[in-house]
Amino acid sequence: MQNNPKPKNARPSSQRLESLMVSMVHHELSRSSLLQQMLMPATLAERFKTSLQFTNIPYGNMYAALDACKAADYVVLALSSTVEVDNWGDVLLRTLQAQGLPDVVTVMASNPSLDVKSRTGIQKSLLSFIQYFVPSQNRIFDLHASSDRLNALRALSEGRPGEVRWREGRSWILGENVDWRDGNLLVTGVVRGSSLSANRLVHIPDFGDFQISKIVSAPLPKQSKGGIGMELPSLLAEPDSSSADSLVSANDPDDMANEQTWPTEEEMQGPGHITYGDDGLPAAIKGTTPKVVRRIPKGMSEYQASWIVDESEDEGGEEEDDGEDKNVATEEDEEMVDLHDDEMESEARKSVTFQDLDVEEEEKQFQSWRNRGREEQDDLTFPDEIDTPQDVPAQTRFQRYRGMRSFRTSPWDAYENLPRDYARVFQFEDYKRTERGVRRRAEQELGCVDPGVRVTVYIRAPQEVMRLGNKASFVIFALLQHEHKKSVLNFTIQRNTEYDETVKSKDPLVLCVGPRRLRVNPVYSQHTRGGGKGANNVHKFERFLRHGVTNVATVYGPVIFGKQPCVLLRETSDPQAPHLVATGTFLNPDTTRVIAKRIILSGHPFKVHKKTATIRYMFFNSDDIQYFKPIQLHTKHGRTGHIRESLGTHGYFKAYFDGPINQMDTVCMSLYKRVYPKWSELWKEPQGQLTVDSDAMEE
Missing domain, CATH: 2.40.10.190 (translation elongation factor selb, chain A, domain 4)
Incomplete structure (x- = not known):
């Protein structure tokens, strides 16, 4: 979480108050005056010359809590002194820990009925509990004590929020006011993080990516001697048609271009024609194959002789006792010779005869x-x-x-027999170089809105998005260039130790990465030691996601820049109570990674x-x-x-x-054989109860 940076020529004063966004996830509401103030949309801390903007997340709203904590400068966790954290709270804390938390301030709800001794013991117990998820916590503020209330406000007002790695170079806006007018969604709020460009797309959780029409200023009303004055809004940025990102996310497959042709019979029998035998192998040139002398008992047919184990095969090229050569180059075909009666008995003991059963x-x-x-x-x-x-x-x-002679070294053509979905994705020639170029251009781009400016963003979005305006938090996230394009994404993941149900490849899950949530059917494969591709970039398919093993999950999805954390959730009958299946980090968008099922x-x-x-x-x-x-x-x-x-x-x-x-x-x-994931879709929060077919999930 970041403070809103000030202009370089500005000095702190009572007229210039910093604004901090604080997300509150409370376990139990309290009647204390401080917590009541925190639940208000905005709080002015005059003593610390700071204004705090609070976003209240009710207990039980999973996805609103995830979105708010992605955009907050601080997260306040309000714990109860009498009620234990249930399974939902445990899943929420684990998910927040995996997606990346800003600075956390933990408070204990006020309870006048507790004595001093009990209060101290409960504080120690809650501190031990919260340190499991947030190891940096060193104290819990008791809202019943006036000194702790003051210290909690001081920690929020005077502290400097720490950086969240995956948000570096990105901008976002918490919607203070959301409206829809003339085909545009109007979102008013303060630009946070990095500079906001009108040429880039913005992502609205649960709805997708949209283009920006324009960005105008939205100054706050000013107090003057004559009354309240209003500064007129001004145009800050407009998209450039030559450099603005389009909404095209996938290629249109050309079936005719991908059509495969086979050689004709005349072409196959052209110069250098090779004759193949019944076994499918090229036939040897006449006169070059030596004849093998097979020693069989007298009177045995050729069919019966095929079941006899040759002594020459057993010895692997060693000399026989009788000194006879095993191979005699006389004719092309195999020759059958009879043995003397005195040799039949000894050979029978060395032979493996066969009787065909009914x-x-x-x-x-x-x-x-x-x-x-x-x-x-x-x-x-x-x-x-x-x-x-x-x-x-x-x-x-x-x-x-x-078949493969060596799984680790045998070559495998990564562009052989690809499915139709592969014709829809984009591929990077050099992903790292592209990422460096994208970030460099974002820093050097002109006409961007600096962070800390209050603006109104006009977004080309349908009116349906307006129903999100009544949520606890409405956040829009700006995307980097190319982050709307679909590719093959790989994530290194580990199973949640508390989740014991079976997780198979291609099971339907919800992937939360960055600001996005996708409905995916990931394919799991072994993670090469050191994170490399190996000699041939072939990796073994895993049927199940097992505990204690780091695997790679492969999905189709929008391109990601940076080592963004990811979370895999499994939906339940309650839309707001999913199971945490696995956590991990984005690896790369490698379309040539071969996942081979054995x-x-x-x-x-x-x-x-x-x-x-x-x-x-x-x-x-x-x-x-x-x-x-x-x-x-x-x-x-x-x-x-x-x-x-x-x-x-x-x-x-x-x-x-x-x-x-x-x-x-x-x-x-x-x-x-090579396996592929299924095409992903944007996850949308269900309206009402969700029914999950367990039998279909197992299939």
């Missing part, structure tokens, strides 16, 4: 495996595991997913022989195995491998790993 037995074993109990630790270590559906092919169910398909090692194993229950048909064959496998015990070939008709496949695996291990395949 459908009923396969389903019985699968359900027995799927219903196995999983410990809590496994669920925390692998929270993204899902079961592959049996009725839908995996390549259809997971067609939007892709799913893990798990399979069971059915047969194991050293580094090779037969895996089941990850897929249920051979087509899916061929489709996902290029993607790397991993196990819960740290082994990595890949699919060699499909086996049978029930989705079994042979896999080879970088080391011996255990049959009690679990084979996993990680798949990723």
